[in-house]
Amino acid sequence: MTLQASGRSPEDAARFQEMFTAARSANWAEFLADCGKFDAEIAKEIRIGKFTLADLEEEEQSLDRLRRWHRDLTARDVFGAPEATSAGTRLKHCTAVCEDYAERVFGALHTTDEDAS
Numbered sequence: 001m002t003l004q005a006s007g008r009s010p011e012d013a014a015r016f017q018e019m020f021t022a023a024r025s026a027n028w029a030e031f032l033a034d035c036g037k038f039d040a041e042i043a044k045e046i047r048i049g050k051f052t053l054a055d056l057e058e059e060e061q062s063l064d065r066l067r068r069w070h071r072d073l074t075a076r077d078v079f080g081a082p083e084a085t086s087a088g089t090r091l092k093h094c095t096a097v098c099e100d101y102a103e104r105v106f107g108a109l110h111t112t113d114e115d116a117s
Helices: 010-047 053-076 083-116
Strands: none
Touching: 010 053, 010 083, 053 083
């Protein structure tokens, strides 16, 4: 479904675009804040040495939620809010952080399995 809107003047159209972009900027700011929370959560897990499959699964679900949210925001951000680019970069960073955490979890599990032998 597509909404077409136009003002009575070019100023109205520009104002509509500004309002729409401001709303998307607020969405992107919230997304970026959640990416920060994701990074902090994994950093905490690493700091305390919590390397379990259950925790990894939880973090992967959080990353999937961030990916879906990013995809949805991108689809709605028709005018290209300035935060969109940094949000894409931040999502890639979150993906790398999660991959690193996964390697640590599997490394810890492998070490535990060898110790039990």
